[in-house]
Amino acid sequence: MSILQASGKKADDAIDPAIFKEMANNMPVLCWMADASGYINWYNDRWHEYCGTTPAEMEGWGWQSVHDPERLPDVMEAWIASIASGQAFEMTFPLRRADGSYCPFLTRITPHHDQHGEITRWFGINIDVSEQQETAKRLQQKSYALERVLAERQAILDQLGEGVIITDAGGEIVYMNERAQILHGQKQLGVSPDDYTTAFQLLTLGRKPFPVDELPLTRAVRENITTADSEWIIRRADGSEIFAKGNAKPVYDEQDRKIAAVLTIRDVTKTRANERALKEALDAKDMLLYEVNHRVKNSLQLVNSLLSLQAGHGSDELRHNLEDARARIGVVARLHGQLYQSSMHDRIEAGVFLTGLVSDTVDALKPSEAVTFDAACDKDVILLLDQAIPLAIVVSELVTNALKYAFDDREEGTVSLAVRRRDDGKIEIEIGDDGVGLPTGFDPAASSGLGMRVSYALVQQLRGELTFSTADQGTVFSIIFEPTALRAVE
Numbered sequence: 403m404s405i406l407q408a409s410g411k412k413a414d415d416a417i418d419p420a421i422f423k424e425m426a427n428n429m430p431v432l433c434w435m436a437d438a439s440g441y442i443n444w445y446n447d448r449w450h451e452y453c454g455t456t457p458a459e460m461e462g463w464g465w466q467s468v469h470d471p472e473r474l475p476d477v478m479e480a481w482i483a484s485i486a487s488g489q490a491f492e493m494t495f496p497l498r499r500a501d502g503s504y505c506p507f508l509t510r511i512t513p514h515h516d517q518h519g520e521i522t523r524w525f526g527i528n529i530d531v532s533e534q535q536e537t538a539k540r541l542q543q544k545s546y547a548l549e550r551v552l553a554e555r556q557a558i559l560d561q562l563g564e565g566v567i568i569t570d571a572g573g574e575i576v577y578m579n580e581r582a583q584i585l586h587g588q589k590q591l592g593v594s595p596d597d598y599t600t601a602f603q604l605l606t607l608g609r610k611p612f613p614v615d616e617l618p619l620t621r622a623v624r625e626n627i628t629t630a631d632s633e634w635i636i637r638r639a640d641g642s643e644i645f646a647k648g649n650a651k652p653v654y655d656e657q658d659r660k661i662a663a664v665l666t667i668r669d670v671t672k673t674r675a676n677e678r679a680l681k682e683a684l685d686a687k688d689m690l691l692y693e694v695n696h697r698v699k700n701s702l703q704l705v706n707s708l709l710s711l712q713a714g715h716g717s718d719e720l721r722h723n724l725e726d727a728r729a730r731i732g733v734v735a736r737l738h739g740q741l742y743q744s745s746m747h748d749r750i751e752a753g754v755f756l757t758g759l760v761s762d763t764v765d766a767l768k769p770s771e772a773v774t775f776d777a778a779c780d781k782d783v784i785l786l787l788d789q790a791i792p793l794a795i796v797v798s799e800l801v802t803n804a805l806k807y808a809f810d811d812r813e814e815g816t817v818s819l820a821v822r823r824r825d826d827g828k829i830e831i832e833i834g835d836d837g838v839g840l841p842t843g844f845d846p847a848a849s850s851g852l853g854m855r856v857s858y859a860l861v862q863q864l865r866g867e868l869t870f871s872t873a874d875q876g877t878v879f880s881i882i883f884e885p886t887a888l889r890a891v892e
Contacts, residue, residue, distance in 0.1 A: 419444075422525070432497075432507070432528035434465075438521045440485040449528075454500025468498045481511070488513055488521055494531060505532040565648075565667035571660050573623035585646065585667055587638035595620045603637040607645075618650035622663040626652045633670070645671045750790050752829070753779030753821040759794060760801050760819045760833075767805040772814030779821035783829060786886045792860035793831065793881070796868075799853040800833040800879050808837025808877065829885050834878040846870060846879075 419435065426433035426446040433446040441462050450456065453468045460468075469477060473495045484491035491511035496504035507528040513521045565582030569575050573595040583589040586602050593601045596614060604612040614620055618629040628651040637643050647670045653662040757777045764775040785793065801817060809815045820832040840846075846854045846868075861868040866883025 419523075431530070434526045434528075436524040436526065438523060440481065440524060442526075452499055453497065470496045470498070470504055484511065485524075497528065505530055506535055507531065563668070565665075567619065567665040567667070569619065569623060569663045569665075571623075571662060573620070573663065576662075582667060585644060585669060586636055587640065587642075595623055603639075605635040605637055605643075607633060607635065609635060618648060619663060619665040622650040622652045622665070626660065628652070643671075644669050645674045749784050749786050751781075752783040752785050752790070752793070752831075753777075753781060755790070756794065756797055756819060756821060756831070759798060760817065763798060763801045764805065764817050767802060768817075769805065769809050770813060773805070773809060774814075774816050775819070776816055777819045779819065780823050783821055783823055784885075785829070789864055789883070789886055792863050793883075796857045796860050796881060797831065797833060799857045803851075803853055804833065804835040804837065804877070808835040808839075810838060812837065824882075827884070828882055831881040832878055833881075834876060836876040839874050839877055840870070840872040844872075 422435065423444060423446070426435075427448075429446065430448065432449040432452060434442050434449060435444045436442040442465060443461060445455075445457065445460050449460070453460075455464075455468065458464075466474060466478075477493065477495050480493055481491060490513065492509065494506055494508045497507050498504050508531045509526065509528045511524055511526040514523050514525060516522050563581065565585045566577070566579040567575060567582050568577040575591050575593045578586075578589050578591065588602075590601050595617075598604060598617055598620060599612050599614050604617065606612050612634055615624070617634075618632045621627040621629060628649075630649045631647055632650070633645065633647050635643050636646050646667050648665055648667040650663065650665045652660050653664055655661050757779055760777070761775050764773065797819075801819075804817055808817075816836050818832070818834040820830075820834075822830050824830055846858070849855065858868055861881055861883070864881075864883040866881055868879065868881055870877060870879045872878075
């Protein structure tokens with residue numbers, strides 16, 4: 403038995419209005435009922451509670467009084483069109499509350515037909531959607547703010563001189579900034595770690611396919627390792643290559659969960675080209691300096707030979723003077739010979755060079771086999787050529803004088819060399835012997851000997867100081883000077 407039959411109504415009336423009213427009065431939404439012409443003849447209690455109206459005020463077309471005047475024409479037009487067409491009606495518009503404020507309601511109006519298809523009445527329901535609209539508004543505002551932040555961040559990333567690639571926690575690429583796309587000559591998102599090498603044509607510096615597990619970004623994703631200044635080659639689709647250097651690191655959220663990985667890349671192709679050109683220039687410079695030092699040494703040896711030849715045809719005094727000159731030229735030739743053999747073409751390690759010079763001089767000129775040589779030299783006392791040459795000549799002169807005069811009437815003795823860097827930054831060179839000492843009243847500065855005059859002149863060239871101390875058991879000459887500031891080895 404139908405609801406209509408139970409209420410004693412005609413069989414073609416499928417809904418009992420009394421039952422509908424009872425049901426509607428217990429619903430939390432606004433409900434109403436109209437006849438076939440659209441004349442509203444009933445509202446549920448919730449309607450009157452919300453609007454603060456009475457049934458008499460709302461009957462018929464009285465509902466217009468609780469509508470927003472600005473929206474009412476649109477509502478009337480849509481409602482009248484629905485009545486005329488017999489089609490269901492749905493629209494959202496504001497309704498006035500009892501306190502005079504308006505809230506949006508989603509309104510649905512459905513026609514009811516009899517068994518012949520004729521409309522017998524209309525049923526309407528109004529659902530308060532103010533909360534939903536406010537939520538949607540907040541979401542829209544947050545979405546707009548998020549879009550703005552993302553747009554600003556992307557604009558910043560696109561302005562960077564470095565390429566930036568971002569992956570998700572599993573390593574799938576989700577972002578490439580503009581510079582990264584330029585460096586790779588392409589944009590590929592969704593690439594997983596296993597495909598990094600092939601997708602972007604990544605090569606080792608030896609131009610072999612870069613092992614996937616060794617790529618900085620792969621290590622950041624799979625091993626949580628941060629890498630810096632790794633280098634590789636990117637081969638683009640057009641065949642061009644760039645040298646890339648980059649850093650990679652995992653990214654964590656506030657709960658220390660890995661959420662992403664980031665790779666930054668910079669193009670170092672020009673830098674590597676400049677480094678290569680500089681190395682080639684330095685290699686050429688090295689070869690040139692090798693050749694210069696070699697030729698200077700050979701030229702000085704030629705001069706030395708000519709002086710020796712000339713000495714054989716002169717007087718004793720001339721021969722003596724020429725031999726002294728040969729010794730001094732020999733010192734300079736020896737110095738250039740060492741420069742030719744070393745990797746430092748404009749500087750020497752003073753201790754090493756002077757030790758060899760003095761040792762060879764002692765072996766060549768010592769008056770007896772019992773005369774020995776002792777050296778105590780600080781390491782890494784480096785001198786430029788403009789100081790090394792005059793210093794070497796002075797040391798040679800002092801050692802030669804010691805060997806000539808210090809061991810008269812003695813069977814044995816020792817010549818000593820000390821090279822040290824003082825606390826004040828100056829260099830001190832000491833040449834000593836344990837011989838007979840200098841004659842009483844002897845003043846080397848006033849000596850008529852060419853060797854001493856040359857020594858004092860060269861020490862002045864060094865802007866240094868030459869001092870001595872003497873006793874019955876030997877003499878010590880001390881050379882103190884400020885070293886020239888070393889230029890960087892290029």
